[in-house]
Amino acid sequence: MTVTAIIGALVLLGPAAADSNPPAPVLQAFAGMAHEQTCDFTRTQTHEGEVLIERFEENGGHPTWTLVSVDGEPPSTRRLKKYARDADRRAQRQHPARVDFGGLAEPDSYRLESDATGQAVYGFQPLAESEDDEKVAPSLVGRLTIDQSTPRVLGFEVSNFEPFKPAVGVTVEEMKQTVDFEPVGPEGPIATRRIEVTMAGRAFGFKKIAEHRVITFDQFDCLQP
Helix, strand or coil, X not given: CCXXXXXXXXXXXXXXXXXXXXXXXXXXXXXXXCCCCEEEEEEEEEECCEEEEEEEECCCCCCEEEEEEECCECCCHHHHHHHXXXXXXXHCCCXXXXXCCCCCECCCCCEEEEEECCEEEEEECECCCCHHHHHHHHHEEEEEEEECCCCEEEEEEEEECCCEEEECCEEEEEEEEEEEEEECXXXXXXXXXXXXXXXXXXXXXXXXXXXXXXXXXXEEEEECC
């Protein structure tokens, strides 16, 4: 697994069909995220000094992605061609307003770490669904924060507690992903609003690895069913 693949997998972490048997307060927070609205939105990614803005539209069940700008300028013809070739990869993205936490944690791994002022933090073991995941997941720990009064999920983070080797010659010394959720207006759903991933390590003992990616979601336009 390459470093880029690890980053991609982490950004997609969450959508899967798995029974993680969460405790009742967590299950209630997950249920509080459910809704039947359809939403268009804007996705902004900052990575390696580049700011890329995309627009997603539902289009009555025929969703489309549009590359709006790159570093504040209209995309070049060459960039648009590359963007078109990546359509299958975009189709795998989880919609920020349709959050599925089924693939977040290993079964029965949630444990209460703190419970104060209406917010609770649960630790969990991130789910390993493939052989590549199994190389990484044992070195990771997750934390889920919920608002018990709403109830809803406020966010979660996944980080490593020890270095790990996801591929031959590659050592990841530091990795952290945070995902934050906020309501989309007074009548809108609760959606993913910000994802941040950082990674640092070395390849073959001398080449430095440094990754930092921030993805935000805004300009939601949601319709009731």
